[in-house]
Amino acid sequence: MAFLQDTLGPKGVLTEKNDTARYCIDWAGTTGATPLAVARPANTEEVAAVVRYCHQAQIPIVPQGGGSGLVAGALPDAQKAELVLSLERMQRIRHLDPLNFSVSVDAGCVLQTLKDAVEAEDFTFPLALGAQGSCQIGGNIATNAGGLNVLRYGMMRALVLGIEVVLPDGRILNDMKALHKNNTGYDLKQWFIGAEGTLGIVTGAVLKLSPKPTSTRTAMMACSDVTAAMRLYAQARRSCCDLLSAFELIPRRCIELAIEASPELSDPLDTPYPVYVLMELSASGPVSLDSMIEGLFEAGLTDGLLLDGVLASSDTQANQLWMIREAMLEGQQLHGLHLRTDIGLPISALSDFHQQASAMVHAHSPESEVIAYGHVGDGNLHFNILPPPQLNEDEKAAVLHNLEMRLFALVPQFNGSISAEHGIGRLKQAPFLETLDETERQLMQQLKLLLDPDELMCPGRILPRQSQRSSDSVF
Amino acid sequence: MAFLQDTLGPKGVLTEKNDTARYCIDWAGTTGATPLAVARPANTEEVAAVVRYCHQAQIPIVPQGGGSGLVAGALPDAQKAELVLSLERMQRIRHLDPLNFSVSVDAGCVLQTLKDAVEAEDFTFPLALGAQGSCQIGGNIATNAGGLNVLRYGMMRALVLGIEVVLPDGRILNDMKALHKNNTGYDLKQWFIGAEGTLGIVTGAVLKLSPKPTSTRTAMMACSDVTAAMRLYAQARRSCCDLLSAFELIPRRCIELAIEASPELSDPLDTPYPVYVLMELSASGPVSLDSMIEGLFEAGLTDGLLLDGVLASSDTQANQLWMIREAMLEGQQLHGLHLRTDIGLPISALSDFHQQASAMVHAHSPESEVIAYGHVGDGNLHFNILPPPQLNEDEKAAVLHNLEMRLFALVPQFNGSISAEHGIGRLKQAPFLETLDETERQLMQQLKLLLDPDELMCPGRILPRQSQRSSDSVF
Numbered sequence: 015m016a017f018l019q020d021t022l023g024p025k026g027v028l029t030e031k032n033d034t035a036r037y038c039i040d041w042a043g044t045t046g047a048t049p050l051a052v053a054r055p056a057n058t059e060e061v062a063a064v065v066r067y068c069h070q071a072q073i074p075i076v077p078q079g080g081g082s083g084l085v086a087g088a089l090p091d092a093q094k095a096e097l098v099l100s101l102e103r104m105q106r107i108r109h110l111d112p113l114n115f116s117v118s119v120d121a122g123c124v125l126q127t128l129k130d131a132v133e134a135e136d137f138t139f140p141l142a143l144g145a146q147g148s149c150q151i152g153g154n155i156a157t158n159a160g161g162l163n164v165l166r167y168g169m170m171r172a173l174v175l176g177i178e179v180v181l182p183d184g185r186i187l188n189d190m191k192a193l194h195k196n197n198t199g200y201d202l203k204q205w206f207i208g209a210e211g212t213l214g215i216v217t218g219a220v221l222k223l224s225p226k227p228t229s230t231r232t233a234m235m236a237c238s239d240v241t242a243a244m245r246l247y248a249q250a251r252r253s254c255c256d257l258l259s260a261f262e263l264i265p266r267r268c269i270e271l272a273i274e275a276s277p278e279l280s281d282p283l284d285t286p287y288p289v290y291v292l293m294e295l296s297a298s299g300p301v302s303l304d305s306m307i308e309g310l311f312e313a314g315l316t317d318g319l320l321l322d323g324v325l326a327s328s329d330t331q332a333n334q335l336w337m338i339r340e341a342m343l344e345g346q347q348l349h350g351l352h353l354r355t356d357i358g359l360p361i362s363a364l365s366d367f368h369q370q371a372s373a374m375v376h377a378h379s380p381e382s383e384v385i386a387y388g389h390v391g392d393g394n395l396h397f398n399i400l401p402p403p404q405l406n407e408d409e410k411a412a413v414l415h416n417l418e419m420r421l422f423a424l425v426p427q428f429n430g431s432i433s434a435e436h437g438i439g440r441l442k443q444a445p446f447l448e449t450l451d452e453t454e455r456q457l458m459q460q461l462k463l464l465l466d467p468d469e470l471m472c473p474g475r476i477l478p479r480q481s482q483r484s485s486d487s488v489f
Numbered sequence: 490m491a492f493l494q495d496t497l498g499p500k501g502v503l504t505e506k507n508d509t510a511r512y513c514i515d516w517a518g519t520t521g522a523t524p525l526a527v528a529r530p531a532n533t534e535e536v537a538a539v540v541r542y543c544h545q546a547q548i549p550i551v552p553q554g555g556g557s558g559l560v561a562g563a564l565p566d567a568q569k570a571e572l573v574l575s576l577e578r579m580q581r582i583r584h585l586d587p588l589n590f591s592v593s594v595d596a597g598c599v600l601q602t603l604k605d606a607v608e609a610e611d612f613t614f615p616l617a618l619g620a621q622g623s624c625q626i627g628g629n630i631a632t633n634a635g636g637l638n639v640l641r642y643g644m645m646r647a648l649v650l651g652i653e654v655v656l657p658d659g660r661i662l663n664d665m666k667a668l669h670k671n672n673t674g675y676d677l678k679q680w681f682i683g684a685e686g687t688l689g690i691v692t693g694a695v696l697k698l699s700p701k702p703t704s705t706r707t708a709m710m711a712c713s714d715v716t717a718a719m720r721l722y723a724q725a726r727r728s729c730c731d732l733l734s735a736f737e738l739i740p741r742r743c744i745e746l747a748i749e750a751s752p753e754l755s756d757p758l759d760t761p762y763p764v765y766v767l768m769e770l771s772a773s774g775p776v777s778l779d780s781m782i783e784g785l786f787e788a789g790l791t792d793g794l795l796l797d798g799v800l801a802s803s804d805t806q807a808n809q810l811w812m813i814r815e816a817m818l819e820g821q822q823l824h825g826l827h828l829r830t831d832i833g834l835p836i837s838a839l840s841d842f843h844q845q846a847s848a849m850v851h852a853h854s855p856e857s858e859v860i861a862y863g864h865v866g867d868g869n870l871h872f873n874i875l876p877p878p879q880l881n882e883d884e885k886a887a888v889l890h891n892l893e894m895r896l897f898a899l900v901p902q903f904n905g906s907i908s909a910e911h912g913i914g915r916l917k918q919a920p921f922l923e924t925l926d927e928t929e930r931q932l933m934q935q936l937k938l939l940l941d942p943d944e945l946m947c948p949g950r951i952l953p954r955q956s957q958r959s960s961d962s963v964f
Contacts (some may be wrong), residue, residue, distance in 0.1 A: 093843040113723050113837035114868070158672050166731075169670060172647055185928050192835045193866040195644060195909035197633050197683055198921055200933045204679035208672055225727040231822040248588050252611075256641075256731050299730040300784055301776055311714075311777055322627045361665045362588035364671055391591070392669040423884050434670035446673055453660050465932075476674050 015051050021063050025103070028052040037098045038090060041082040041145060042354070046089025049076075052098040058178060058186060058217040063165065065215065066184030066378025068097060074470045075099050077215040080124060082145035084354065085439025087210045087475045088153070094222035094473070099215060101152050107131050108218070116175055116192045118220045121152025128221075137223040140167035140259075144343060153215040158208030160435030165251075165391035166259045167224065169435070170207065176220030177203040182213070182466035192220045205461065210437050211233065213465045215447040227259075227296035231303040235314065235323035236287035240386075241365040243291050246319045246392055250293065253313065254306050260294035261391035262339060268387050270459040271345025272338040279338055282466070283322050292339055296378060352406060353399040357425060362394040367428045371397055374420055379413050394434040397421065419445070430474030438476045447478070492525050496538050500578070503527040503933040512573045513565060516620060517829070519916070521564025524551075524573040531578045533653060533692040540690065541659030550574050552690040554628025555599060558621035558915025559829065562685045562950045563628070569948075574690060575850045576627050582606050583693070584685060591650055591667045593695045596627025603696075607855040612698040614939050615642035615734075615782060619818060627691040633683030635910030640726075640866035643732045644910070645682065651695030652678040657688070657941035667695045680936065688940045700769035702734075706778040707807035710789065710798035711762035715861075716840040718766050718894070721794045722866055725768065728785050731778065735769035736866035737814060743862050746820025747813040750884045754813055758797050767814055798962040816829065821860060821873065826882060828874040832900060833909030836868040842903045846872055849895055854888050869909040872896065921955070 018027045028034050029051045032134040038046040050073065055061045068075050072097045078088045090096045101122035105391050108118040110132065117132055117139070125139075126147040132139050141154060143161030153159075155177065160171045167173065176190040189203050206213055237243040243263055250258055266288055282290070295303045307325055314320030326332035347351055359367050372384050381402035389394040399417055401410040422432050431449075438446045447455070459477055462469075473479050493502045497880070503509050504526045513521040525548065530536045539924070545552050549571045553563045563806040565571045576597035583593040592607055592614070600614075600621040607614050616629060618636030628634075630652065634645045637906030642648065651665040664678050681688055692963050704816035712718040716736055725733055743762055746755050770778045782800055801807035821827055834842050844952065874892055876885040897907050897920045906924075913921045934952055937944075948954050 111835060111837050113719065114835040115726065116835070132740050158676075160670050162671070164670060168647065169672075170644065171676075181928070187928050187932070188926070189929070191904060191906065193833045193904075193906050193909070194836065195635055195639060195864070195869045196832045196906040197635070197833075197908045197912045198643075198914060198924065199929075200684055200688075200936055201646075201679065202634075202929060202932055204676065205932075208676055213675075224731070244588065251590065253774045255772045255776055256699070257774075261913050297730045297733075300727045300781055301730055301732075306775055314923075358668045358670045358672075360586060360589040360591070361669065362586050389670075394670045414892060429668075431666065431668050431671040431673050433672045434668070435672050438670045438674060447671065453656070453662050453665070454664070454674075454677060455679055457662070457940075461675055461936075464935055464939055 017067050018051065018053055018064060020061055022053060025055050025391060026056065026060070027101050028054065033097050034098070036101060037078060037081070040084070040086065040089055042084045044086045044089060046086070047092035047095070049090040049098040050095045051102055054100050056103045058180065061180045061215055061217050062184050064099060065180050066312055068470060069183050069468070071352070072468060072470065073097050074471050074473050079122070079150035079156070080145065080148040082149040082434045083153070083157065083439060085441040087437060087439030087472065091474060097416040101150060101217070104217065110135055111192060113198045114192055115223045116220055117223055117308040118176070118190060118192065118218065119151050120218055121150060121155070121216045124152060124477050125149050125151060132223055134227055136226045138226045139221060140224055141170060141173060144340065151219060155207055155216045155219055156209065156211045157437045160394065162260045162262065162389060162460045165261060165382065165388060171255065173222045174203060174207055174219055175222055177216060178218035179208060179216055182471040186481065187214070190218060191222055202416045210439060210472065210475055212462060214471060227298050228300070229303055229331050230294060230296040230332070230483040231307050232326040232335050233293045233307055233323055234335050235291045235293060236283055236321045237289045237291060237319060238321060239289055240368045242319045243289050243393065244361065244390065249313060249319070249327050250310055253310050254295055257295050257297050257301065257303065257306070258293070258391065259296045260292065262292040263390040264290040264292055264339065264342065264387050264389065265385065267383070267385055268342040269338060271385070272341035275345035275348055276337065276341040278332065279341055282324055282335060282338065285322065287321055292335055342387070351401065352408045353416070353418055355397050355418070355421065356434045356436045357395045357397050358431035359393045359395060359428055360430070361390070363428040363430065364390055364393055364395055367424065367430065368395065368397070371421055371424055372380055374424060375399060375417055378420060379417060382413065382417065440475055443476070443478065491574040492542050493526065493528055493539060497528060497530055497535055499533070500532065501529050503529065509573070512553060512556070512575060515559070515561065515564055517559045519561045519564060521561070522567035522570070525570045526563040527573040527575055527652060529575050529578050533655065536574065536655045536692050537661050538658050539570060540655050540657065541573060541591070543659050543945060544943070547943060548572055548768070548946065549948050551947050552576065552686045554597070554625035554631070555614050555620065555623040557624040558620045558628070558632065558914060559911045560914060560916040562914030562947065572694065579692065584684055585610055586667060590698045591668055591739055592698055593651070593665060593667065593693065593728060594626050596625060597629070598626045600624050600629060604943065607698055608701055608718065611701045613701045615699055616645060616648060619815065626694060630682055630691045630694055631686045632912045635864065635869065637735045637737070637864060639735060639864060641731065648695055649678060649682055650697055650699045651797070652681060652691060653693035654681050654691050657946040662689070665695055685914060685947065685950055686949050687937060689946060700773040700775050703772040704776070704778055705769060706782050707801040707810050708768045708782055710766045710767060710768060711758055711796045711797060712764045714764055717794045717842045718764050719836065719840045719854070719865065721766060721789055724788060724794070725785055727789065729781050732770050732772050732781070733768070733866065734771045735767065735768040737862065738865040739765040739767055739814065739817065739862050740860065742860055742929055743817040743848055744813060744841070746860070747816035749814040750819035751812065751822055754809065757810060759797055759812065760797065762796055767810055768941040769870055773906055776781060817862070824875050826876065826885045828893055829850060830872050830893070831909045831911045832870045832872050833906035834868045834870060834903055835905070836865070838905065839865055839868055839870055839904040842899065842905065843870065846896055846899055849899060850874060853895060854892060855934055857888065857892065859865060915950055918951070918953065
């Protein structure tokens with residue numbers, strides 16, 4: 015590690031277990047193995063120097079952003095000791111170009127920091143997710159992050175104009191173009207977006223900005239069931255034009271979990287209802303969002319899709335509605351071990367999937383409890399499960415594993431995906447491989463080996479190590 | 490060719506020169522070599538059978554959509570006789586899923602046909618370009634088509650949810666998922682979008698739909714120069730929220746060209762102005778586009794960005810404004826040989842580029858005439874040049890070639906791209922290769938060889954044949 019210390023200086027390398035421990039646990043509480051060390055380069059050239067060194071010395075690397083992953087992709091692995099490469103010292107906002115509606119940043123910039131910085135200049139960077147106070151832009155790109163505003167602004171892929179990547183052999187791919195349109199050859203940046211760091215380390219990016227909304231309206235609406243909520247979505251998508259920025263499904267149980275976690279929160283409506291929708295509209299010009307959302311209320315009540323609802327009359331009230339959305343996650347955590355999923359579905363199949371998956375859980379573990387919420391405007395359902403509370407931890411884990419396998423087995427029947435946004439990492443690898451046909455599997459493996467023939471960059475994430483599958487007929 | 494006849498039937502193969510001639514000329518009037526034959530498979534399995542056969546027999550293939558390319562990418566090449574594979578018999582709209590806002594189609598479906606079909610169901614497929622009456626969805630995907638509505642809806646890449654591709658060895662990659670969110674492994678479909686057919690033949694796709702706008706407003710505005718027009722864009726982008734669907738720069742000369750080509754058209758404003766902007770807003774809900782656009786008029790006149798303007802008061806008047814946009818292209822054609830480009834620029838650099846490029850043309854060929862218009866809301870400038878009219882064809886070609894090289898040499902100084910939307914094909918290959926650094930060039934070449942080691946799929950498009958560069962140190 016002398017090379018690293020020489021190259022990165024004393025602040026740039028951590029080797030003591032006390033110092034490296036915090037790089038070995040993620041947002042979900044999963045822990046990783048002890049890394050060789052943690053490298054903290056300060057700029058792209060230092061990243062490249064570290065990677066070149068590791069490439070030569072055949073040391074595996076796992077790049078790490080804000081540590082908010084949920085699939086153990088960025089945690090050091092035990093199979094062969096890995097160097098954690100943290101981007102946390104690369105936080106610079108390089109350049110905001112107001113007329114181009116773009117900003118270039120270092121990959122280690124925290125999402126919230128970027129959001130605040132562009133907001134101060136009357137722009138919005140629309141990516142919004144629970145972890146935005148800690149997750150980093152590089153991680154958002156590597157995981158093609160989703161979140162709350164995808165239905166209007168797209169996933170991270172849609173927000174990236176340019177990219178800078180250190181390849182597994184230490185070469186720098188510089189594609190930091192701030193172009194909204196560019197059709198010159200293969201679009202290399204697409205390879206790295208969503209590749210979870212397995213093809214290289216994202217060190218910088220040019221991102222697309224939107225005008226900061228000058229008005230926002232938030233409403234909580236109540237429906238009789240998921241089917242009604244999804245029909246309401248179709249109506250909202252039309253009657254709110256392209257100004258619908260969030261459409262979150264929240265079952266009754268989540269309201270209770272939220273209040274359990276944050277007792278200062280109150281029930282949003284006087285009567286409890288089976289299913290709620292938390293909806294947000296935003297606009298930056300002279301648009302009457304009030305008349306838009308009131309029209310939706312009226313039509314929904316007339317059609318019987320809506321049972322009740324409240325339109326936030328102030329920012330404070332809107333924040334309170336959004337706090338329910340946040341607190342319900344803490345409420346889930348209070349119940350200990352539970353299954354978290356992020357199923358992706360055709361929007362039209364979401365309600366049927368919800369019904370069948372719930373029936374499956376009820377049939378196989380009647381005392382387990384389904385907590386299914388999510389960004390249903392883009393077909394993303396967090397179909398989570400609380401195990402029977404009286405079981406011990408091992409029993410709970412066994413029940414949840416069994417239900418997860420059954421749940422994933424249902425997904426292809428609805429032409430869905432086992433991960434809409436969290437990705438594969440290591441935790442979802444087995445069910446992911448089940449979903450691939452041989453052609454897909456070969457193409458993915460071939461791209462990996464093209465860029466990283468020694469399998470030193472995030473080895474074993476997304477795809478198993480080649481060395482583990484030497485008996486495979488394909489290779 | 491007996492195999493082809495057996496497999497595809499008599500309608501499936503054309504071999505007579507009379508029959509194949511129409512596959513050998515494109516939208517720009519460029520002609521290709523005589524192909525071995527034209528295969529016209531009727532479904533994906535037939536495409537795969539043809540490709541497998543050619544793979545075995547080492548016959549190069551060039552897939553062809555509507556023939557509206559501008560860079561000779563889909564024309565048969567002379568170096569080694571090629572089989573043209575036309576998708577024109579695969580026109581089926583497979584399935585429209587209204588609640589999922591998606592539609593699946595065969596690749597040979599003509600864009601206009603798809604637009605009409607979804608419009609009848611109250612949706613819009615927003616891709617809009619001059620060639621929409623003939624271009625096909627497969628070609629739109631292969632070229633990552635752009636056009637008029639990119640600033641609101643993105644390029645073709647942003648509209649593709651799923652894809653079906655026949656790989657160069659005849660295997661079928663089936664990724665026809667209708668998912669708005671999906672983060673499971675490398676996103677293979679991204680490889681093929683914009684690859685101009687060099688990595689495989691797109692045979693089907695699932696596309697994203699938007700609600701059909703219920704109101705649209707079109708305006709023609711006049712500005713003193715390009716700088717003012719670009720400042721007006723920044724204002725429009727904010728004050729029209731995300732409802733701005735087109736923002737086209739049109740110089741005075743283009744109005745004259747349009748009237749020359751279509752004398753029934755009249756000047757949109759009473760007085761001539763140096764620069765015009767053709768703007769469109771559309772919405773599907775209760776939005777007052779009138780107050781939005783009137784506000785923009787008022788602000789623009791107050792700030793001095795706007796000199797004059799007209800808001801279309803009827804669909805007929807709106808169509809007339811758009812007819813100017815179409816007719817000006819015919820007007821250019823009437824002047825014979827001219828340089829067409831599609832430069833991509835940071836929006837913030839467009840005005841300066843326009844100025845410097847115009848000065849360059851004036852300095853090197855004072856009698857040439859600059860015709861620069863385009864989708865400037867996404868930084869796409871069609872910086873075209875009419876050569877001095879008194880020259881003969883060879884002289885014109887020489888002047889234009891010289892100016893094109895000088896123009897392309899300016900592009901990197903503005904961090905731009907030599908092709909925002911038309912792509913590389915064969916015609917732009919030389920200047921394209923100039924823009925690549927060695928890492929980019931290697932990665933692109935490696936992906937090509939990964940998928941098509943025998944170089945049978947669109948050989949020599951985008952990248953030169955490997956065999957031509959055997960002295961290259963990289964390979």
